[in-house]
Amino acid sequence: MTSKFWSETVRRTEPYVPGEQPDIPDLLKLNTNENPYPPSPMVRDAIQGELNRKLQLYPSPTVEGLRQQIGEYFNLQSKNVFIGNGSDEVLAFSFMAFFSQSKAIRFPAVSYSFYPVYAKLFNIPYKTVSLNRDFTIQPECFFQSEGGVIFPNPNAPTGIFLDLESVRDILESNRDNVVIVDEAYVDFARESAVSLLNDYDNLLVVQTMSKSRSLAGLRIGFALGHPDLIEALTRIKDSFNSYTIDRLAIAGGKAAITDSDYFRDTANKIIRTREWTSRELKKRGFHALPSSANFVFVSHYKHTAEQLYANLKEQHILVRHFSKPGIDNYLRITIGTDAQMQHLMEKLDELIT
Numbered sequence: 555m556t557s558k559f560w561s562e563t564v565r566r567t568e569p570y571v572p573g574e575q576p577d578i579p580d581l582l583k584l585n586t587n588e589n590p591y592p593p594s595p596m597v598r599d600a601i602q603g604e605l606n607r608k609l610q611l612y613p614s615p616t617v618e619g620l621r622q623q624i625g626e627y628f629n630l631q632s633k634n635v636f637i638g639n640g641s642d643e644v645l646a647f648s649f650m651a652f653f654s655q656s657k658a659i660r661f662p663a664v665s666y667s668f669y670p671v672y673a674k675l676f677n678i679p680y681k682t683v684s685l686n687r688d689f690t691i692q693p694e695c696f697f698q699s700e701g702g703v704i705f706p707n708p709n710a711p712t713g714i715f716l717d718l719e720s721v722r723d724i725l726e727s728n729r730d731n732v733v734i735v736d737e738a739y740v741d742f743a744r745e746s747a748v749s750l751l752n753d754y755d756n757l758l759v760v761q762t763m764s765k766s767r768s769l770a771g772l773r774i775g776f777a778l779g780h781p782d783l784i785e786a787l788t789r790i791k792d793s794f795n796s797y798t799i800d801r802l803a804i805a806g807g808k809a810a811i812t813d814s815d816y817f818r819d820t821a822n823k824i825i826r827t828r829e830w831t832s833r834e835l836k837k838r839g840f841h842a843l844p845s846s847a848n849f850v851f852v853s854h855y856k857h858t859a860e861q862l863y864a865n866l867k868e869q870h871i872l873v874r875h876f877s878k879p880g881i882d883n884y885l886r887i888t889i890g891t892d893a894q895m896q897h898l899m900e901k902l903d904e905l906i907t
């Protein structure tokens with residue numbers, strides 16, 4: 555479909571299709587990698603407190619206070635921190651700030667499906683890099699890129715983590731280009747590339763409060779990097795909208811960073827449940843990729859992913875299926891609570907006899 559009123563830009567877009575958010579009361583929602591646990595009680599209190607104050611005033615355009623707090627958490631300064639309305643916005647701004655319309659960037663062929671969407675929107679050429687047969691990334695394929703590199707670590711939707719030595723090699727061989735490491739799931743993995751920031755001014759680490767901090771509904775993502783990179787993102791942001799982070803999000807975000815005990819606790823619970831879930835799925839004939847995220851990527855030796863997706867949906871369990879060549883026989887299942895995963899296994903036992 556098209557209209558004579560549409561600009562060139564609108565014509566070339568191929569918008570991202572987010573996972574379904576249906577309004578079904580007893581639905582077990584395991585399709586968009588949300589956290590099954592509510593945010594820290596401190597978040598609710600902070601938002602409540604903010605509601606009683608200054609909603610008639612604009613929020614801070616620089617978000618200095620929250621940037622400082624995030625900086626302290628990572629042993630960085632506020633000038634190393636950029637905050638966006640979800641990390642999707644941070645990623646969109648990054649494509650504009652660091653990638654060029656004349657040089658191809660690289661990202662994995664199996665990866666976050668928003669990357670090609672941004673590339674098309676901003677007219678940035680790209681090459682997708684094939685993965686190994688076991689879905690691991692070959693670091694050498696990202697060496698000496700023409701225009702820059704972006705990949706999630708752990709990768710999505712595979713959940714596979716690339717060790718920091720390999721990340722370092724990619725950074726080392728791309729000294730003149732920005733390498734974006736999208737760490738949406740890093741809190742469920744071993745270690746963050748933040749430790750490499752001192753050595754690499756071409757590294758931008760992007761994280762989010764949507765997954766590990768249970769705040770998908772509040773929309774807070776952030777980037778960590780050299781002040782020059784942060785300045786570039788700020789310039790793009792301030793050319794769009796001075797106030798991307800509202801007062802409630804600032805208050806809630808500060809509380810979420812402060813209550814790190816709660817966050818570590820829930821993340822550890824999810825990691826334990828993930829290991830249990832992988833074992834249980836394997837017992838039932840699934841092949842599960844080794845996950846370092848809050849989801850597992852699985853295929854069954856006998857039942858197609860498409861059929862299982864449909865059968866589970868009938869049972870009011872929603873998982874994610876991508877009809878994309880190479881991964882169309884896999885399901886991405888978000889890790890819920892122990893009780894939710896137990897329920898999933900019971901339903902699977904009925905379905906895959």
Ligand SMILES: *Cc1c(COP(=O)(O)O)cnc(C)c1O
Nearest residue numbers: 640641642666706738762764775
């Ligand atoms: C979920 C996700 C994001 C975006 O999260 P926001 O909610 O926009 O912060 C970014 N990258 C990857 C790989 C994701 O899975």
